[in-house]
Amino acid sequence: MRRISGWLVRRRREGGPIAPFLLPYLSFFSVFIAAPLVMGFLLSFYKWDLLSAPKFLGFGNYLYLLFRDSKFWTAVRNTFVFAGISTPLLLVVPLLFAIALNRDFRGRLWAMIGLIAPSFFPSAAVLLVWSWMLDVKVGIINYYFQRWGLQPPAWLSDPATTWLIIIGITLWWSSGFNTILYLSALQKIPKEQYEAAALDGAGSWAQFWHITVPWLRNVMVFISTMQVLSSFMIFDQIYILTSGGPYGQTRTIVYYLYETGFQRFQMGRASAMSWLLFGFIAVFAIAQLEVMTKRVRAAE
């Protein structure tokens, strides 16, 4: 306490007190982020349905989820499947877009808008429109299938096609932001390196692998970490498109958490689930950073 006040006093002598400047954000942070975080953690040790008094369960919620709830593990599996497939795609595809957009060509601006703009559309709008387009009877996609004489599939009635659609829509929707990051990184690469490599006889693949990729490594680390985090937290697509179906095969952790908390009113168990999710993400994020920054750290 003394060290902190000493620091504040020192600062006051230098250029004015810090506390008033920190206060606005700090109060917002305490009330809306820190307090709910702590209360949520405490809640995970109780059974509470919003209406009656909370009942202390100790680790009861955690033990139930880890050892007795098969739906939880199905949700974990579904989440991992989605993260495992979508993360590499959202790492590679935006890179291809960025490489394509990095050269000057006619209509480049429109191509850029077309590829990047979707990531700025709100999720509800995007997903509602897609759900209408995919409707079996009145959707425009099946209309064209029929016109071309193909059997229109019931898109969201089969688990395999449902996952395909969720991943496809996510790819279309989220690539834009990653493309921007790659594009700005690409534009920092000095052109002389490519020229020198070309003089030494390096083909385009060699140039890509030995010049482009090393320069992009930092951005790739960042994108893959962010992508893993947001893949684990997928909710909107499930809520609007599938409601966890068909037969609960697209139920992910956050959607199951929502069902547990708001449909079953099991607030304590939902909270425990969110902390387990935090645990999974933390393990993955740390492991990933370790692996991907090994070379960067070794170089340093």
Add this chain to the structure above:
Amino acid sequence: MRSQLKLVVGILGVLFFASCAFAQVTLNFWTPFTGPDGPYMEKLVNKFNEEHQGKIQVVFQVVPGGIEFNTNLALAISSKTAPEVVAIRRVDLVRFITSMRSFTKEELSKYGIDLADFVPGPLQGVLIDDNTVCGLPLDAFCLGFYYNADHFTAAGLDPNNPPANRESFIDAAQKLTKDLNGDGTIDQWGWFSFGGYTLRYVWQWYTLLFQNRGQILTEDRKKAAFNNEAGIDALAFYVDLIHKYGVAPKEPSDPEPAFASGVLSMHFNGPWMLNLFKQQGVNFKVAPIPVLGQVPGVWGSSHILAIPAVAVEDPAKLEAAVTFVKWLSEHSMEWAAAGQIPARLSILNNPRFKEALPEQYVFSTQLPYFQSPPDIVALAEIETELISCMESAFLGQKTPAEAIAEAAAAVDEILAEQE
């Protein structure tokens, strides 16, 4: 002097109006009526406000039903900001029974409300014990049999004599399913077994299960009781209409727009669709659900008017809330025009009801044998499982027996988790 007089008169005037406002009780009224019935309720609330001006003012609010309604209500009750009156679906009320103000028969009779005037089926949803209720049924609703009169005539069927049993229903469906323009695809269907609003799969299944004298859960409500002939047949009938008789499409198809546009000839749905189908101009008639099983039976439920206990600790508020609830219940014929059925016997037996609302009257003839699913908290989750198992049967991925067995196992698991 004159300006001082004006000031005094002004102050007295303000005090007078303020005292009126203080004497006036304001009630918040939450309803889940997001559909075309919302404006009907709003009109009723406005009428009440007019008749009780200066004494009671009701603020009408719509909160979408289901998860949103329940969560908002739970949060409002726990933070003591609950509305004074709610119109809540019977299936949602279960969770809130202990939070609602309960009334004994004696208390209600002091307010002039006689429980014997309520239809027994809907009344079950509010009875805590033989002498106490936690709310009053606002209305009742059940499935009814909608059929296109023009299609019937064209198919040689008598529109005044709709099918009343399984054989005549299947026969009618076969006659009504046609390829009208000879291009090899069916343009008019007798029936849609699935598609659109998914809860309807469960309602039509409940209906046939009850007709087969089946039950959804055991008496102790701990296990599923439908994994038997009654339950399997209740699903197999609708599956056979698709795959055996070919009178219903193989892919999910929403029956509501199809019936409204003349693509579908027969349909089971609630009375809330009456106004919509009338607006679309389809020439339809309604009849009680045919006896597809052994005895007459139909799924039904109701909306309930309830009073959260935390909101009416003030006796003036309680008095006002009960006055409003009683008034609404007595005006349930006007509410019925929105597409519901009154839950008051005195109104149902009034000849004006049959004259003014003939279709609702037809629906109401089913009230004596109307049955609701058990009032348990896990019902919504159970219905979600039932829906996905039935879908797999409709799509031909599982046999009805397999789907029902799977559903029963899932329901047993859900019930076991309810500690």
